[in-house]
Amino acid sequence: MPRPHRPARPAGTGLRPLARGAAVLAASLALLASLVGVAPAAPQEADEADVGVQVNAQASLGTLSGTARGVNTAIWDAHMNDPEVADLMKAADVGAMRYPGGSYADIYHWETHTAPGGYVAPGTGFDSFMATARAAGAQPILIANYGSGTAEEAAGWVRYANVTKGYDAKYWEIGNEIYGNGHYGSGWEHDDHEDKSPREYARQVRAYAAAMKAVDPTVKIGAVLTTPGEWPDGVVGTGDSGDWNHTVLPEVADVIDFVSVHWYAGGGDTTAEDALARLAKLPGELREVRSQIDRFAGADSRDIAIALTEINTNTGGSRLTARPNGLFAADAFMTALENGVFAVDWWNTHNGAGQITTVDGETDYGDMGMLSSGACTGDVCEPAPNTPFHPYYGMKMTSELGTAGDTMVAAESTAQDVSAHAVLRRDGRLSVMLVNKDPDTPRTVDLDYAGFTPSATSPRVTRYARGDSDITDVADGEASASRVTVPPYALLTVTLEPRAGTGPGASAAGTPGTPRLDMATDTTARLSWAAAAGATRYLVLERDGAHTRVVGEATGTSVTLRNLPPGSTHTVNVLAADASGRLSAPSSPLTLTTGTPSDAACAVSYHRDTSWGNGFVATVTVRNLSDTPITGWTVDWDWPTEGQSVSSSWSATFHQVGSHMRVTASEGAGPLAPDGGSAASFGFVGANDGPNPDPTAFRLNGTVCSSG
Incomplete structure (x- = not known):
């Protein structure tokens, strides 16, 4: 979570094939082969490509929402409502603007436009903000004051916004990063409640939701969650029965419409390359958010969305306005959206100058903003206010890829330092965005398609690379549907027309x-x-x-x-x-x-005894439910995500290969009695670099066991 700069005063913070009948499968494959467009073979080219990208227009990753691209705005930002801001956000197809600004939300009183203990810039009141949001064509995402406010105050804001003014403000979060209120030992978030536990937060969310929806039943209420794999995920506070998410979600799942999580790529000595690489963790963390919602909301889970309301690199104050963070912005927006998020809000529109460094031959102002605030660090000053930094153009490039209602589809690159994202447009076109994270080498990319046949016309290609002052059109003939070259440290988007009579647009x-x-x-x-x-x-x-x-x-x-x-x-x-x-x-x-068999010949109980964000202690208990004893046993499971491992263990022998874990009975261990007459228990200290979901299936001597 970002903290204020001084004195500028910014603040805030391998699946196996499924069995099919031979005739049905053959007919289906024949249908695909004869009816689904496949790109023609690329002509032989003199130079070999060093990257391959496979795009599958039949593998949907979800639909882009109208709020997909968003930014944070803050009441301490004197440039928040400059006319240029709305124009720039509209040009980048920004559909969401979050107000009143991170941690300030929990000291902000909307009616008096005051934030006791903080700085409020002139001209940043709610109506002024709404004028900017409307001019940009963006939906507001508003944070109700949990830290020093009440449910009645929040309901009054809903009444003013949607009944009195008719703003139709749909999205309302209850507080910001409330888990940072000191309950887990680290406190940056203001919270006047005597009880700072997740249990009390859940109780208050229910009260806020009831009061706010009594005024306007159409508003969408969001609860704050921790991001799995990020502190304080897994930490159980004094007197609590579970960590933050496992306490809050079961209590609020029937009254909320979305959850709000934050994600920063690192801090301290994290390099630009580290931040870009760390994006690989984000999909697993977002999948675990969805898994937790599914687990606790049941049939209501389909109605609970995920918003990533703050994201940035946060790399120790540097490399934040430089080109690598522009690449990160483009990659991060699409990665989050492809993994079930309906809104991604960059921190921040303006933020303020920090540590001054030189990155990629340019001055980096250590500023977490999309746009310059014109602030200075010492005798080094930023460009004129509202000058876009590289992250703005990274976000803007994603609007070249797709807009609201378009379908994100799967794209896979053979190179770790070249990311690929693809969108099937509503009019039948296909767009592919490539991110070359190599600062020194242009990358030649071969493009291959399934479920889409490009036309013979040249694709439209846009680029953001060194020397470009904005998203730039690439001349015809410099790229083809089957091969493109992406400059070093650059973004490139290719938009292809479908061959006549092919693609979804040709289907009735x-x-x-x-x-x-x-x-x-x-x-x-x-x-x-x-x-x-x-x-x-x-x-x-x-x-x-x-x-x-x-x-x-x-x-x-x-x-x-x-x-x-x-x-x-x-x-x-x-x-x-x-x-x-x-x-x-x-x-x-x-x-x-899928689950585990209820009538299995064995049962395994997996219990996480304690955890601390990136580590945990677990106990596993095994029972033999068959009618014969078992002597000499092994228990196998697979970790659900990368980064899960065993550091030390007891009462058995552990062996891990990749994500597969095998545990063998210790020498001299007695037999497992039949009919559950005895149990074998063993434990371990585990480590997790990212989310830490429990394994889903255990096998005793090769037999799948039931859970419990």
């Missing part, structure tokens, strides 16, 4: 609804979805990276997937075929996890 079938999980066992899952107009049948595709396989087919709007491995996770989407067999755009995805 509409897009099916997002599949729902109606029932799951250890080996089956029943899915259903809303019908698509003009559909004669449906294909269910499972995604593995940028690759898909047909796993189900139906003429109706439901299907049962069978022979699934117990405890396995699958991401699927649905496509509709019209009478001619042409396929629609893919539905939004569903991720599901």
